[in-house]
Amino acid sequence: MSFYEHWVLPPLLDLVMRQHQLGKYRQEVVAGARGRVLEIGVGSGLNLMLYEEHVDVVFGLDPSERLLSMAQRRAVEAGVPADLIRGSATNIPLENGSVDTIVMTWTLCSISDPLLALREMRRVLKPGGALLFVEHGLSPEPAIERWQHRLTPLWRHISGGCHLDRKVDDLIRGAGFEISELRNEYAPGPRLMTYMYEGRAMPTKSASRGALTKGA
Numbered sequence: 001m002s003f004y005e006h007w008v009l010p011p012l013l014d015l016v017m018r019q020h021q022l023g024k025y026r027q028e029v030v031a032g033a034r035g036r037v038l039e040i041g042v043g044s045g046l047n048l049m050l051y052e053e054h055v056d057v058v059f060g061l062d063p064s065e066r067l068l069s070m071a072q073r074r075a076v077e078a079g080v081p082a083d084l085i086r087g088s089a090t091n092i093p094l095e096n097g098s099v100d101t102i103v104m105t106w107t108l109c110s111i112s113d114p115l116l117a118l119r120e121m122r123r124v125l126k127p128g129g130a131l132l133f134v135e136h137g138l139s140p141e142p143a144i145e146r147w148q149h150r151l152t153p154l155w156r157h158i159s160g161g162c163h164l165d166r167k168v169d170d171l172i173r174g175a176g177f178e179i180s181e182l183r184n185e186y187a188p189g190p191r192l193m194t195y196m197y198e199g200r201a202m203p204t205k206s207a208s209r210g211a212l213t214k215g216a
């Protein structure tokens with residue numbers, strides 16, 4: 001890990017992700033969480049104070065040690081039962097069918113293999129569990145889309161791997177989920193990075209267990 005990634009990026013991400021206009025999305029997404037919750041890319045823990053009493057425990061997964069230490073402070077302040085885990089969504093260190101809800105806020109853009117990560121999420125979700133998400137991604141406007149494709153190779157080097165041009169709903173469906181709610185809109189800010197995909201998905205019944213079973 002470079003100096004920039006270890007020392008500069010975590011406080012920068014914390015600052016950027018504290019933007020006021022993201023608050024309403026956080027509240028909407030986190031309000032649906034129940035039971036045993038896995039937060040993918042918990043970052044500096046900005047969602048932790050929003051979990052309500054019907055949440056038993058929040059497993060917060062993130063590869064960044066520095067962001068996890070910020071999240072740890074916020075978990076204590078919020079009084080939320082949290083188990084913060086250093087690791088990647090592409091290899092989630094939890095048992096098959098062991099969580100009721102997965103929460104993911106602006107993380108899929110940064111994961112190197114998003115399909116593998118989503119398949120892992122499907123594996124650890126209980127049948128009937130929910131993936132609650134808000135992500136930025138590919139715009140439906142051709143001119144914006146072109147610029148998103150052009151700028152992503154440069155942008156991801158300075159932003160911790162963030163891709164501007166992922167079609168979030170297609171990725172979620174492609175990993176074996178059915179999307180039951182989806183809202184798309186631009187949030188305030190530059191259109192290249194503010195086209196939001198917010199919604200809820202459930203594991204489809206049809207995907208073969210063999211493809212999802214880990215360590216079997």
Ligand SMILES: C[S@@+](CC[C@H](N)C(=O)[O-])C[C@H]1O[C@@H](n2cnc3c(N)ncnc32)[C@H](O)[C@@H]1O
Pocket residue numbers: 013017040041042043044045046047061062063064067087088089090104105106107110111112160
């Ligand atoms: C833009 S930040 C969002 C943080 C947090 N979800 C929030 O809403 O404030 C992206 C997060 O994804 C995390 N991340 C990057 N690659 C990841 C991976 N492979 N697995 C899990 N999290 C990852 C980063 O460390 C960072 O915390």
